[in-house]
Amino acid sequence: MTEQKQKEKVRIGRSNLVVGLTGPFGSGCGEMRKVLEVLGFHPFKISEDIRKELKGQEKLIVKGKPNWRKVLQDRGNEMRKESQDYWIKKVVARIDKEEIGNRKIVVDGFRNFQEVQEIRKIYPNFFLVAICAQKNERWQRVKNDYEGRYNEFERDDRRDRSEDYDWGQSVQKCVDDADYVYYNNENFLVYPQGKEEPNSDKIKRTLKNQADDFVSLMPGITDHRGPHPEEVQMAAAYAQSNSSKCKKRHVGAVITITQDSREFPISMGYNENPPHVPTCSELQICCKDEDMAAKLKARGKDICCPSCGTRQKDLSEPWTCSECSENLKECLYPSRNMELCTAIHAEERAILSLGGRIVKGGRLYATTFPCFQCARLILDAGIGKVVYVEAYPMKETTEFLEKNGVEVVPFTGFTARAFFRVFKKVN
Ligand SMILES: [Zn+2]
Ligand SMILES: [Zn+2]
Ligand SMILES: [Zn+2]
Structure with a gap:
């Protein structure tokens, strides 16, 4: 970008309408991105930069390869750990470089809560759209990418949902923070063999109707409908x-x-918590979390990762498997110690x-x-x-x-x- 254009950018600010997409994988964010593209949005994917940085390791991240998603997840976390806004800076730089003027933008693939907060600061006209679907449906849709390896899908999904540290993945928290939520259930976009389903036109229509609904309201000037x-x-x-x-x-x-x-x-x-019982914030701890951590600590080196079987050596926060990065807290406590919740x-x-x-x-x-x-x-x-x-x-x-x-x-x-x-x- 020339210096003059850079100045122009600063002057007009980043006023574009930006739709960010988040949601568990297999929910249909990619399909929604394509629908928005047809509606005139300029598409960007956060994972594109991660893939670019894995030059020379392309073979490892081909869908279907064992651990292909894990390689991407690990790299994403690694760089975020060094600098929280690492990937956001990358994608914003790409947007700036393309000189798209006032066009609408869609950024696909938000999987970290802090990144959502970062982009909200950069683009005041940002809306986070969450696309969700039931787990069994998501599995049907991504089964092929895993060549049927359900355990690997579940392991990746547990990490994707909530890793207990700022640089980790936190799709659940992203969805909690969304501006618009859409449940893309009972729509199978592909057969397990990867072929398009005959009624995929109908599915695209449904997604387009949904996009029409939020896109027309987001600029804040239309009143095509009031709240439901x-x-x-x-x-x-x-x-x-x-x-x-x-x-x-x-x-x-x-x-x-x-x-x-x-x-x-x-x-x-x-x-x-009940009245007269101090709140978690006052106590500075979550009781059920402390209990989980204490139990994991007490078991110490005795813990084998339920996913890959590796015996853990120096087990401590954030409780990830040293071998396969499994989210051990989520895996060993699937109900997250809810029975000890004091609230x-x-x-x-x-x-x-x-x-x-x-x-x-x-x-x-x-x-x-x-x-x-x-x-x-x-x-x-x-x-x-x-x-x-x-x-x-x-x-x-x-x-x-x-x-x-x-x-x-x-x-x-x-x-x-x-x-x-x-x-x-x-x-
Ligand atoms: Zn609490
Ligand atoms: Zn493991
Ligand atoms: Zn409850």
Whole structure:
């Protein structure tokens, strides 16, 4: 870029509309990127720079090769550990170099929470769109890339979801921070053999409809639609979550009833320790996490990685396998020690506040996926529908609720983060 153009850039600022894509792999971010391209977005992929830097090792990252994704994950983490905004700087430099003026931009592949915060600072007109899908569907879609190696898929997915350090991957946290969420379920884009499905046109249409929905609202000047009732209630749940002082996750929940086809909130809550019990932030620890760490420490060198079988030598934070980088905490404690959680959960609090009232046909909105314990309370309260935002919903809980007549629906739409940026205030 010439010096003059550089100055021009500084003068006009980075005012482009930028859509970032995040979500567990296999959800369909790549497909959404292609749809946005057709809609005039200039496409960029964060992983392109990682691939470029693995020059000479191209053979290792060919899809289907054992550990191909791990090589990319390791490299991504390695450079972020040295400098948190390493990859963001790279992609922004590429955007600047292309001199795309005021065109819209899509950046695919956000897998680190800090990177999302970085780009939000650089592009004030940034929106993070999360594309999610159920795990078994994701597996069907990427099965070929793994040549059927399910264990490797699960290991990569555990790392992708939440590594316990700033430079690691944290897709769950990214989705929690999204401006728009879309659940791309029941859409198989490819056959396991890699061939296009006959109705892939229909799937592309669905994705395009979804893109039309958020793209037209993001500039903040159109009013092609107001918020859906679900977006309003979920925004209230997000607002509740802001009161939580939990160190791990902030959760909000709202219970509504519908009368004469109007929906009213009647109860809400957020996750927090009981009154008179200090919060995690005050204690500076998460009790269930401390317990997990203490147990791992006590077992010490006795721990073998469940994924690759390697006996661990110097086991300490952040609890990754020295051989295969498995996320050992996630792997050895799949329910993340939830039974030792000291907090009253958001859903639990909202239900407690009903004071024993049974809300037949009521709805519960939650900013994460209800745990199994809360599912029992949901049934007890007579709630008929659960709407949630979560990249990694628990299959067992969904089945338990559905088997007992509760509709379980993933949320699609704008989150509280974007609510007042895209929806006009009604006078
Ligand atoms: Zn906590
Ligand atoms: Zn291992
Ligand atoms: Zn719960």
